[in-house]
Amino acid sequence: MADKAPSLIKYLDPDAVARIAAIGLKPSSRVEGxxxxxxxxxxxxxxxxxxxxxxxxxxDDIKHIDWKVYYKSGRxxxxxxxxxxxxxxxxxxxxxxxxxxxxKHGRKIDYAAFMAVALASAVVAQTDQVAATFFADxxxxxxxxxxxxxxxxxxxxxxxxxxxxxATAVGRVLTHLAEQIGxxxxxxxxxxxxxxxxxxxxxxxxxxxxxxxVVLFHVLDPIxxxxxxxxxxxxxxxxxxxxxxxxxxxxxESYNELFGAYLKEIRExxxxxxxxxxxxxxxxxxxxxxxxxxxxRLVTGGAG
Amino acid sequence: xxxxNPLALWGLAALAVPILLLLFxxxxxxxxxxxxxxxMQQAIVKHQRKILVTDILKLxxxxxxxxxxxxxxxxxxxxxxxxxxxxxxxVDVSPSMGATxxxxxxxERAVAMADTFITRYNGPVALYTFGGELxxxxxxxxxxxxxxxxxxxxxxxxxxxxxxxxxxxxxPLQAAYGRAQxxxxxxxxxxxxxxxxxxxxxxxxxxxxxxxxxxxQVDDRPDPDNVAAVGLSLSPxxxxxxxxxxxxxxxxxxxxxxxAERTVTVTTDGRQASKFVTRFETHEKRDFSILAQFKDPxxxxxxxxxDGDALLADNTRYGVVDVPPPLRILAVVPFAxxxxxxxxxxxxxxxxxxxxxxxxxxxxxxxxxxENANLDAVDIxxxxxxxxxxxxxxxxxxxxxLEHGGSTIAFLAGAAPxxxxxxxxxxxxxxxxxxxxxxLLHDTYLDFMNDPQLKPESISFTSGLLFSNxxxxxxxxxxxxxxxxxxxxxxxxxxxxMGFIPAPGYTDFPFNPNFVQxxxxxxxxxxxxxxxxxxxxxxxxxxxxxxxxxxxxxxxxAKGLSRALTIDGVGSTARLLLPxxxxxxxxxxxxxxxxxxxxxxxxxxxxxNLEPARATDMPEALKEGLTFTTTADVAQILGRRELxxxxxxxxxxAIAFEAYAHFFRK
Numbered sequence: 002m003a004d005k006a007p008s009l010i011k012y013l014d015p016d017a018v019a020r021i022a023a024i025g026l027k028p029s030s031r032v033e034g035x036x037x038x039x040x041x042x043x044x045x046x047x048x049x050x051x052x053x054x055x056x057x058x059x060x061d062d063i064k065h066i067d068w069k070v071y072y073k074s075g076r077x078x079x080x081x082x083x084x085x086x087x088x089x090x091x092x093x094x095x096x097x098x099x100x101x102x103x104x105k106h107g108r109k110i111d112y113a114a115f116m117a118v119a120l121a122s123a124v125v126a127q128t129d130q131v132a133a134t135f136f137a138d139x140x141x142x143x144x145x146x147x148x149x150x151x152x153x154x155x156x157x158x159x160x161x162x163x164x165x166x167x168a169t170a171v172g173r174v175l176t177h178l179a180e181q182i183g184x185x186x187x188x189x190x191x192x193x194x195x196x197x198x199x200x201x202x203x204x205x206x207x208x209x210x211x212x213x214x215v216v217l218f219h220v221l222d223p224i225x226x227x228x229x230x231x232x233x234x235x236x237x238x239x240x241x242x243x244x245x246x247x248x249x250x251x252x253x254e255s256y257n258e259l260f261g262a263y264l265k266e267i268r269e270x271x272x273x274x275x276x277x278x279x280x281x282x283x284x285x286x287x288x289x290x291x292x293x294x295x296x297x298r299l300v301t302g303g304a305g
Numbered sequence: 306x307x308x309x310n311p312l313a314l315w316g317l318a319a320l321a322v323p324i325l326l327l328l329f330x331x332x333x334x335x336x337x338x339x340x341x342x343x344x345m346q347q348a349i350v351k352h353q354r355k356i357l358v359t360d361i362l363k364l365x366x367x368x369x370x371x372x373x374x375x376x377x378x379x380x381x382x383x384x385x386x387x388x389x390x391x392x393x394x395x396v397d398v399s400p401s402m403g404a405t406x407x408x409x410x411x412x413e414r415a416v417a418m419a420d421t422f423i424t425r426y427n428g429p430v431a432l433y434t435f436g437g438e439l440x441x442x443x444x445x446x447x448x449x450x451x452x453x454x455x456x457x458x459x460x461x462x463x464x465x466x467x468x469x470x471x472x473x474x475x476x477p478l479q480a481a482y483g484r485a486q487x488x489x490x491x492x493x494x495x496x497x498x499x500x501x502x503x504x505x506x507x508x509x510x511x512x513x514x515x516x517x518x519x520x521x522q523v524d525d526r527p528d529p530d531n532v533a534a535v536g537l538s539l540s541p542x543x544x545x546x547x548x549x550x551x552x553x554x555x556x557x558x559x560x561x562x563x564x565a566e567r568t569v570t571v572t573t574d575g576r577q578a579s580k581f582v583t584r585f586e587t588h589e590k591r592d593f594s595i596l597a598q599f600k601d602p603x604x605x606x607x608x609x610x611x612d613g614d615a616l617l618a619d620n621t622r623y624g625v626v627d628v629p630p631p632l633r634i635l636a637v638v639p640f641a642x643x644x645x646x647x648x649x650x651x652x653x654x655x656x657x658x659x660x661x662x663x664x665x666x667x668x669x670x671x672x673x674x675x676e677n678a679n680l681d682a683v684d685i686x687x688x689x690x691x692x693x694x695x696x697x698x699x700x701x702x703x704x705x706x707l708e709h710g711g712s713t714i715a716f717l718a719g720a721a722p723x724x725x726x727x728x729x730x731x732x733x734x735x736x737x738x739x740x741x742x743x744x745l746l747h748d749t750y751l752d753f754m755n756d757p758q759l760k761p762e763s764i765s766f767t768s769g770l771l772f773s774n775x776x777x778x779x780x781x782x783x784x785x786x787x788x789x790x791x792x793x794x795x796x797x798x799x800x801x802x803m804g805f806i807p808a809p810g811y812t813d814f815p816f817n818p819n820f821v822q823x824x825x826x827x828x829x830x831x832x833x834x835x836x837x838x839x840x841x842x843x844x845x846x847x848x849x850x851x852x853x854x855x856x857x858x859x860x861x862x863a864k865g866l867s868r869a870l871t872i873d874g875v876g877s878t879a880r881l882l883l884p885x886x887x888x889x890x891x892x893x894x895x896x897x898x899x900x901x902x903x904x905x906x907x908x909x910x911x912x913x914n915l916e917p918a919r920a921t922d923m924p925e926a927l928k929e930g931l932t933f934t935t936t937a938d939v940a941q942i943l944g945r946r947e948l949x950x951x952x953x954x955x956x957x958x959a960i961a962f963e964a965y966a967h968f969f970r971k
């Protein structure tokens with residue numbers, strides 16, 4: 002099957018992309034890229050930005066000897082410069098069955114896909130690289146880092162062609178991912194996080210250990226945030242076969258209370274781990290949500 | 306526990322509504338594939354007990370509220386057979402109580418209901434009937450049920466009726482009413498009784514003071530078939546032997562719906578004279594002209610029958626036509642001269658236009674001839690322009706004629722005020738002879754003579770005399786200027802004095818219909834002849850000049866059964882007292898076993914509107930505390946205690962509980 006033209010990318014919203022590309026996306030810490038780019042690298046070398054001096058050792062190019070220091074101190078010191086590189090944004094997208102939930106505002110997976118495609122487009126547009134990982138209870142697909150627009154199309158196509166299925170095991174997936182992607186990457190996790198919070202943050206901790214910057218996009222439908230359905234309702238489990246019959250008016254308060262506690266816990270943990278946590282309401286425009294986040298990030302430099 | 310509005314208990318079916326709604330809502334539930342299942346499950350587990358209790362509380366409160374509402378509208382009560390108070394029972398015996406029901410008549414049903422009451426009621430009872438008049442059957446309060454039942458069984462229909470006003474007038478006159486603690490009236494209360502609500506309320510207010518009233522409607526059919534013959538009369542022209550005459554039958558439909566075709570049969574002297582079919586619109590009352598002919602003078606029966614409906618008694622109307630023998634009139638007129646018109650020209654012409662040729666014998670003579678005239682063969686003596694001054698020959702002869710029971714009509718010239726003094730009547734001459742004035746004739750039978758279209762010579766009087774000392778009962782023709790005509794009984798005869806003389810000569814005056822009718826009345830009344838004998842439900846006495854204590858009188862019905870009649874009064878005031886319990890039909894009055902009079906006795910037509918009243922017809926009466934019911938067991942009503950206040954408290958509690966369930970448990 003021939004690849005579809007970029008203009009036919011299903012989840013591409015040009016307006017949203019234009020909005021966030023204008024703001025730009027920068028990692029909050031040093032990143033380890035594979036190419037020379039615009040972002041600070043943890044490695045020092047001989048480039049443009051002066052970083053400091055060190056003692057000359059045999060083998061160093063003598064052209065980097067700082068002769069002014071030699072004249073003043075009689076010691077051979079070589080000048081060092083900061084290495085600037087590109088960054089690799091890892092998009093980790095949940096395609097488990099709970100992401101297929103929809104009530105009045107469309108599927109959460111579609112919302113997540115739009116966000117992922119918009120972020121990927123913005124990253125590629127600033128000559129950085131994007132990689133993608135799709136998961137449910139395991140990693141279903143991994144896309145290696147790429148700076149081409151084709152990567153954006155691939156992300157969109159995968160979501161479009163893969164029906165959401167299976168349960169979510171985001172913690173385990175992030176642990177595996179940490180082993181694969183190495184150090185100092187920017188990791189965007191887009192999910193509803195209907196999973197064990199402790200396992201989730203175990204995975205995040207593992208990513209942190211490798212000095213990766215993690216951003217959590219928590220995608221939820223408004224009805225999940227506030228169960229405002231009066232009358233009799235029958236709920237069928239998305240990731241199973243269980244059923245619940247209830248009177249919406251009666252259960253609303255209890256559910257909102259419990260679900261609110263869960264959201265609060267995630268938010269607290271995110272703050273504790275100093276990672277960005279963005280609540281995404283499918284009832285709101287994802288482009289605006291992203292733009293708001295990136296603006297905040299631009300001002301604050303990110304949670305981390 | 307029973308209910309005053311048992312139909313309201315159908316409202317209890319509303320109790321099923323919340324339950325059905327619950328089931329219905331369960332069936333129509335929304336099905337959602339849900340992602341955040343774990344949280345929802347925890348929420349249910351956490352609040353399951355709370356939800357269950359709230360739901361049950363809400364359901365119970367709704368059911369209680371509906372139950373309380375249904376009970377409130379249903380008005381529950383407890384009954385006890387007690388009572389004990391002195392109760393005045395009245396049973397309606399008016400003609401309409403003869404209306405038939407599915408089984409028996411209204412009266413039979415009323416008697417049965419009263420019987421039930423007497424059986425079940427524990428307290429003293431007095432018993433009356435009302436059919437235009439209150440009749441005490443057991444006037445003293447008693448608990449002897451046997452006596453009360455015996456009197457009850459003896460109740461018969463009357464042929465007269467009375468309305469609320471009659472009852473309100475008569476009831477306070479009864480000793481039992483003053484002592485009664487409650488009043489129960491069994492009757493067929495008709496919608497027409499309650500037409501004037503405020504008046505009814507006022508009468509009830511008067512009656513009901515300290516005496517709670519219960520009216521028991523014995524017939525509550527919505528619109529019973531109800532046609533009636535409510536009138537039968539002979540036209541004013543009267544009837545003459547061998548000549549056609551006109552009778553008028555008034556028939557009506559009392560129902561609120563159009564009738565089917567009804568057959569009307571007219572029977573004269575026991576033979577069918579005519580038969581026709583007609584139809585009546587809603588509440589239509591119509592007059593039918595019936596042409597009849599009677600060959601011989603004498604008394605002839607006329608009967609009009611409508612075919613059957615719920616009340617047969619008012620479907621027949623009885624009347625007796627009195628066809629007189631040829632009328633003998635003797636006129637005394639002054640000699641007018643050779644070329645002049647006689648003074649009685651107008652009278653001759655009028656009689657000629659009024660009567661068939663063989664129905665009257667008219668002779669005119671001069672005053673000189675009158676002195677020796679044989680008055681035995683004269684029914685009516687007419688004097689025209691002859692003075693009746695005291696001591697005159699004419700006056701003496703007229704008085705003699707009156708003493709023998711003859712009748713006289715005198716048209717006085719008005720030449721002198723004392724013209725009628727011989728008969729105790731004074732007068733004044735007040736108008737210029739030859740002229741008619743509005744003051745003289747305005748608003749009288751002769752008012753037409755003021756019509757400017759008429760030629761003066763056709764309508765003028767030759768004179769006018771106003772009588773001044775006339776009792777109101779004797780006035781025959783009253784004008785704005787004074788009394789112009791009178792009739793009084795003198796000795797055994799009738800004397801009519803008229804203070805004018807119509808113009809002599811050729812004139813169309815005698816052919817004027819108004820004048821002809823006026824003259825006809827004068828002649829018939831002078832003769833003492835009543836062309837038609839029928840009553841409207843009440844005939845208490847019979848008056849006639851021939852009644853004398855020298856004879857015995859009996860009343861005989863059409864079947865030949867006779868009852869002796871009592872004479873009251875003497876001489877010219879003598880009258881026969883008739884029984885009050887006569888059934889409708891023909892009756893003859895026999896003098897020494899020879900028929901002297903006959904009449905038709907009818908039910909009172911005022912009671913022919915059978916449409917039963919409903920509680921909605923009498924809001925004013927109900928406000929006055931009247932209890933109106935169709936319940937057969939009235940004793941039960943009197944002994945019942947309404948539980949409405951308790952139900953109201955129950956309702957308030959249910960509302961409070963609903964509020965608690967709705968707000969506090971939320």
